[in-house]
Structure formats: structure tokens, C-alpha cells
Amino acid sequence: MLKKLLLLLCFVYSSSAQDSLRYSIDLNRLQQDRLTVEVQLPAGAKEYCFPKIVPGTYAIYDFGRYVSNLQAFDATGKSVKVKQKDINSFHIDGASRLSYEVDDTWDSPEIDGKYIFEPAGTNFQEDTLFALNTHALVGYVKGREKMPVSLQLKVPVGMLASSSIESVKGFYVADSYQSLTDAPILVAHPDTAMLKVGDADILISVFSPNQVIRAAQIAEKILPLLKSQQAYLGGTFPVKNYAFLVVMSTHLKTGSYGALEHSKSSFYYLPEYNISTMGSTIRDVSAHEFFHIQTPLNFHSEEIGNFDFQKPKMSRHLWLYEGLTEYAAHHTQLQGGLTTIEQFMESMTEKANRANDDYIPSLAFTKLSLGALDKYKDEYGNVYQKGALIGFCLDLLLRKETNGAYGTQQMMRDLAAQYGPTKSFQDEELFELIERTTKVLAVREFFDRFVSKGNKLPLEELVSTIGMDFGPLLPDRMNFSYGYRKKIEFREKENPSPSQLKMRQAWLHF
Template sequence: MKKVMALIGFGMMMLSCGSSPRTSNELAVSNPIESSMDLTAVVNDKVPVTINPGRFTQDTVTYRLPRVVQGTYDISDFGAFVDDFKALDYDGKSLPVEKVDKNTWVITNATQLDKLTYWVNDSFDVESNPNYPNLFSPGGTNIEPNNYVLNLHGFIGYFDSLKNNQYTLDVVSPANFERTSALQKVAESASANGEKMTTSYFAPRYFDITDNPMMYGKLDVEEFMVGDIKIVLSVYSPNKKHTAESLKETMYKMMEAQKNYLGSINSTPRYDIYLYLSDGSAKAPKGFGALEHHTSTVVVLREWDSKESLAQSMVDVVSHEFFHIVTPLTVHSEDIHYFDYNTPTFSKHLWMYEGVTEYFAQHFQVYEGLVTPRDFFGTMDKKIDHASYFNDALSFTEMSENITEEPYAYNYVNVYQKGALIGMCMDILMREESDGTRSMLSLIKELSSKYGKDKPFEDDSIIDEISNMTYPSVAAFLQNHVVGSVPINYDEFFEKVGLYYEETKVATNYVQAANGLVMDRNKETEEMFFTDNVEDNSFWKEQGVQPGDKLVGINGFNISDMNIKFVVSQIFAWETGKEVDVTLDRNGETIEIKTTLTPAFTTSRTLVENPNATKKQIALRNAWLNQSENM
């Protein structure tokens, strides 16, 4: 209660005093760092930022913007977006400043320092510029007349000597803007002419600055309750193709199912979803996906997607980010809890933070009845296929600890493939050993109870701890396939739940078979020809097409006069019922095919339920998928 009252008192102080100038007697070590951004004063696509730390007693201080931010596992160098950095004394005169690297400024004569001022460029419109870091878009920033994506780690930095200080933040914006943020708002006031609005926020420490993004502008905002969690959905669609209202039902249904799946885990009373839809223009963001925070996520997706396609993307992306409230936001190691934004050390456990989270994001959909078991099997089977593109004999803990370095960085994407499969295998093992009473989710709940967002675990000890909490089979799995480099035989785990692979006929288009394209081109002659895959495409096989046949003409057009990519795109767009006229060259013989397109099929190795599964296998599968005996 004392903490609550202290914050209320601080808010009242902000309301009554605003951001009045500081005196030179206010020591930096004992006062909040005052920061401000003015979105109404943008010049050349840059926002002015002011940092007022109070009075320093040392002669030299160091100020930084993050080199790395949590959740990205990559070098960001946000200082590269800063221009015209100045340190001003109490008379408004410049103090000596040395920029020692991309993100670090050292200020001398710091006892005279009043404030820092600088300008910040955004990352969205320079993603293809080699002079700037290539940031993952959801972790980046946007500055444009109608929209501001304010990942605050791109604007506000920290002093090395004041890492634990509180922050205040004033954001000045046009009064007609929508303003959404999960950061604690303590005051709001309009300018005398009513054209501007100053919104004041409070952050207990720098982590809360980086952990609470904002979105300002001409947004579409919907708020709704999922149980006792308030969901705030903010959407920016440049061409107004999509709205928050059109996504609201999908998000509600998904998050209600997630909350049912999580049960007693409930770590936030509010969750913000910031969705920026890229229109595909030259300066629009290209990195589609999302970045998690404790109580929010920033999402960047395609504006040109259909309503149905966008809704499915939001389910896949946001469900993953929401599950991060469990791990690493609740269950995490000391590397994450005491994160160093300049020279971080990385935890060994991306298999849990990203892999298990991705597994939950897929598993809850079948467990809560949003998708069919067959759909879920197909999803996990695709992850097996995609994981095969990466080094399957690479220790996951070793990769995780060195994730910003090669060859580990290249394999990062595998945390969403093999990492999720690790979660699946452990889930099956947990359920098998406990006769269905324990699971991967129950294990994470046990870890959440033992640790939690304010109590990190020891990075080097958690594998042994999980082993002791579970079963010898789980311990062996972790040592062999997570710490060790032994590839996983997934068939063994599917057998436990009565699944197996069978060859089935599946629909395809007219350019693909199960193993790839049915056509290729000779790079020297530019001639197009049919590959061995043509024998696994029912349409072409029924027409008698053979591997090696050259494609000469389509519907009266000579292939040699057409761009190869255009030809493939045209055939890809063919639909059943269309009349086609195809000319081939087979060893000098001209062959003409005039026909009406019939559906094309290919054979696929599909994961399905084994009709000969035992009662024990079926019971384990039903527990795993939350299915009844009669289904």
C-alpha cells in the first residue's frame, strides 16, 4: 500500500507542477531523470529529445542508447539514429562531448551539465540504407505525420551511473492524435490554443522505458476485456484497409482461449497490441512479425493481406507474443533480469524462451478447439521440415549463449522450429510419465511459482533443476537433445501418441509437386524444361508430360519471348476449368497439349492417426490434445 500511495503522490506532484525547470541543487542520484519528446517539432523526419538528469557530482558521465534490446537477440545500435547530440550547461552553453562508439557519449565537466538534447531519426524508412543498422521492424521506430511507433529504446537512453533511477517522460503531440501506451500515465494537459497535448508518464526504472512501447497518431483503437485482463488493440492502416474493429472478434476469441489454456497464470491486468500495417512502399517496414514486452507487443504485418489472411497472421504472431508473459517475462535467468543493453550476456535457454513459447502458441489452438488435430499435426510436421534446413547437430544451449555470433546467428530461426519441437517432445514425455496429469505447461507453472518476474533462476542450474523436478526420461532428453547435439527422432515421440506417416494425395497447383517445382530453366540457354517432379503432379502426368520435355509455348505465346518468372507466375495462377494450349519439345519432336484444366494432386508424407494404435497410445494422445475418447 505504501508503494501505491507513493506513486499516487508522485502523480499528484506531476499534475500540480508539470515539468518545471530544475535547480542545480537537485542531485541526479536521488531524482527521476526527466525526459521529453516533441512530436509537433519534427524536422527532416527527426524528433527532438531532451534529457534532464539533475546535478552530477562527478566530472565525467557516460550516456548510452541501447546496443541490444531484450527479445531481439541481435545488434541494434540505436545510437546510430541520433544526430546533433549536445550537452548543455546551466547557461545554455555546450559542454565537451566525445562519442566513443555508435551508442555512447562521454560528457566532461559534468558537474555543470544541465541537460542533453539530440534529434532521433526513425528506422522504418531507412531499413534498406546501408548507413544504418538493419533492425527487425517491430523493434524499430516510425516517424511520419499520421503515425509514430515509439519503441522508447530508440529515443531514450540511460546514464551508466544512474541505471536504477526512475524516469519521467513528457510526450508532446497534436491534440487530435490517439495516444496509446501501457506506461503509467500521470498527467495530461492541453496547450493554450488547444492544438497540442502533453502527456506525462512515469517509469520506475530504465527497464520500464524500454518495456513499454507507445503508438501515437491517427489510429484505430478498440478496448475489450478478456476475463479480468483489459486488451487494448491499436491499429494503423495507412490506406484504411483494416480496422481494429474488424480484428477485435479474432483477438477476443484467441486470447480467451489462451487465458483458458493458461489457467491460474495471470501476470498482467492490461495487455496492449500495437499493429502497424505496411503498405509495401519504399519507406515502409519490411520485417514482418512481432516483438514481445511484459504487457504488450508491437506487430508489423502486410496491409495488402485479405481480412482472413491478416486475422490468421495475428493469431499466429500475437498468440506467440502473449505467451511470453510466461517465459521469459515470468520465468527467466539472471542474464535477462539484469540485462546489460550495451554488452549483454545471453542465456543458454532460447529453447525455453522462444521454443516452448512457440509450442504453446500452436498447441493451445488444438487444445482449446480453435483448429483440428490434423491441422496441428500438419503445423508440427512443417516445423520438422523447416528445421531440416538448419544444423540439426548443434547444441541448443551453446547456440543460445552465442546467438549474436556465427555460425550460431544463422541458426537463430531454428528456435521457432526445432525449439517448438523440443517443447512438443517434452510435453509428450511429461504426460506419458505422469499418466496425463503433468505437462510442459504444468512444469512452467511450477517454475513460475518458484521464481517469477522478480526472481531469476541461475542460468547454469536450470537444466539440472528441471531434471530433478521431472523424470529420468526428461533429464535424458535435455542432456541429449538440448545440451547435447544428438538429433531428435520424432517418429519415436509420435509413436507414443499413436501417430504415423502415410503417403496421401493432396491438392497442389500446376507448378509444384511434393518435392518442389515441376519446371526449371537452363541458365545458359534460358530454356524452360520439366523436372523429375513432374511425375508427381497428377495433371501433367495425365497429359503424358515427361522429365526433360522443354516448354515452348503457352496459349499461342512463344516462351522465348517471355520472362521466365512471368511464365511461372501465369501457370501458378491457372484455375480448374481453364482451357490451355501448351506446346512442348521432346528431343526435337513437337508435342501439343490442348485440354481443360482438371484438379492437380501430388503425394505427400502426412502425419496421421494410426488406426492400429493401442488404448494406451490413444489415451496419451487424447490427454495431449484435450480430446474425448469418442473423438
């Protein structure tokens, strides 16, 4: 470990303005709810940009809105003229250093524009909490997105910074802007817990303003989940460390709480209730976010692997990134004995009803994905409803065609083994790639009919293979459940056949 620390320190201190981008933020200098950011630029920098959008959000946020008083200086300290090109971009030709102020996104109602979902934003509370999604604080030099970066963060005495990136004497070092901003930082008075699951070190860091919920309680709640996910992924995690960064709050602004995934961490903004009330919610949300270590970390298209923070090109495969991830989050809990088959089917029933009632049932998912930022932005929520049902159907189809021997969890392991974190697939070739990997010819027709086109999913046919029925609500069944109107449902067959029960056992076990 000492050798590793020395190497990192050597990198930090030997990185010159010629070959790296260096940021410095002193949390002790909070003034008028703003932080000051100092930037050492590489030689030849001409344009400094803030993100228009960031991975995982599927919304235009324009983080440059929160920046003010940006000043540039040359190597002698002389002021350099700055020209703002647009809301997110500044022309800084001749500058070697920048200084600017940033407002936090959680508490700046005076700034016009779309309110930023809390897990993607920032909050500055002196001596209490600093929620730092660094994409909302630091920018990048246009054309140098892949250059090494470092962030020096000065933390107030008595507070602790938690992140998936290890800091060395207050320095966070990353191989690129995207890598740095993929690792949010939570600064608060210490309430952390550590878990060891397989070879992975898992950090849970919690801010609960009234200390209603503790990191140790969350750790106890999610440990069985993590062990289940470990088995679901074949016995090992594709990461050696991971951070759950959790902010509990009594103040809801946007109309919803939630979380945002990152490659080796996830950031949560949740209501401050005790563990008895919040335990199952934390487990469900954590299950989904944690599974993003598989997609997109270890399996992603060029659109994500080379993400464009200014002019993003959307992937057509939200059914994979969000839908299949949501299905796996429920399936792993079922396989691990954390939920019952009745609870699983109730969750799928809710998704089927919401998909039909709240969204356009006939909209092809590839079209939804490509238009998620604009034309179909109001349909985005269906990735967690119909998207999960697509994953459910694909899993059952694969098992049907392989006599139960192969499903989506094995498929994702095989795909991740072919690609991994640094290799991207071509977006338009995914369906062919899955067919080639699974050796199940029927998947191509499935994708053509139910993902590339908006045909009704074959749920009734496929759940029948595991001894379940799917159809209109029976007359004696409840019409309302968990706040939604139930019209269709999954339910147990009266007399499932031995072959159906055998297939169910294969689906229920790792």
C-alpha cells in the same frame, strides 16, 4: 483511480535531477524527419548511452547510429564539451541537460549499418503515424540503469498514444530504463478496441493507412484465442493489462513482416490486407507474442532480468524463450478448438522439414543460443522450428512419465510461481531446476541428449504415445505443402491403441 493518478503526478513533478532521468519529446517538432529529445540528467552523470541491442531481437543494431547533434549543458545553461566514445556512448561529465536529434529507423536509408526490424524500430510520419520503440529514442546513464525515469510526450491534436504504460497528462513513469523501453508507444488517429478477459484489460490499437482492417475486427478475431490462453495458463493471466500495437503496411523493406514481444505488450508490422486474409496470421502471431507474458516476464534467467544493453550475455535457453513459446502458441489453439489436430500436425510437419532442410540439424541448442549474435546468427530461425519441436517432445515426455497428468503448461505455471517478474534463475541451473520442479527424472537425460547435444529428437517414439506416426513421406502423399518441400511428416496411426487414445485426450484438454 484518482488517488493513483495523483500519486503518479506527484512522482513526476517531485522527481528532481538528483534521483531520476527525465525525457521530453514533442511530436509536433518533427523537422527533416527527425525528432528532438530533451533530457534532464541526474547529478553526477558522466556517460549517456544508447542500446547496442535490446531484449527479444538477438541482433546488434547500434541505435546510437540514428542520433545526431547531441549537445550538453550545465545547470546554468552553459555548453558542456561532449566526447563521443563509440557509436552508442557519449562522455558528458558536468552536464545536467542534453538535447539531440533522432532519425527514424524505418525511413533513413542514408544511415549505414544493419537495417532494423520494423517492430524494434521507429517511424515518424507527421499527422499520420509515430511508431515509438523508445529504446531507439532515449538513452540511459551508465551505472544508473535501475534509477526511475519519466517521459513527457507531447502528442499532436487529434492523435492518440497507445501503450501498456498508462500516461498521466502526457507523462509515462517507470521504475527503470528497461521498464520504460519495454513498453513501446503507438501514436496515430484513434482506432482502438478494449477487451476484458478475466481480470486483464486488453487494448488493441491499430494503424491501417487505407483503413482496410479495424481494431474491432482484430479484437473479435483474437478474443477466442485469449480465452483459450487464459485456460492454458490455469485460468488467470500474470498481467492486469496488455496492449497489442499493430501497424499494417503496404511497404515491405526487410523481406519479412513480424512482431516483437514485450512484458505487457507486443508490436506488430504486418501486410495491409483485410481481416479475411490476415485473420489466421494475426491469431498465430498474437498467440506466440502474448505467451511471452509467461516467459520471459515471469520466468527468466539473470541474462534477461539484468539485461546489458551494451555487452549482452546470451542465455543458452532460446529453446525455452522462443521454442517452447512457439509450441505453446500452437498447442493452446488445438486445446481451445481453434485448430484441428490435422492442422496442428501439419504445422509440426512444416517445422520438422524446415529444421532439417534450412538449418544444421546436429547443432546443439545451447550452442546455438550462446552464439545467436555472431557465430550461429544464421541458425537463429531454427528456434521457431526445432525449438518448437523440442517443446513438443518435452510436453509428451512429461505426460508419458506422469500418465498424462502433467505437461509443459503445468511446468511453466509451477516455474513462474517460484520466480515471477523480479526473481531470476541461474542460466546453468535450469535443467536441474526443471527436474526438481517436475519430479520427472527422465527430463535430465532428455536435456543432456537433445538440447545440450544435437542428437536427433525422439519424435517417432514420443508421438507414438498419442497414437501418431512420424517418418518419411509415404509414396502417395503430396511432396509440396505451403511453400516447403515435405520429406517427413506426422500422421495418424492406422490403429491407435486405447492407451494411446487416452493419452491423446489428456494432451488435447486443459
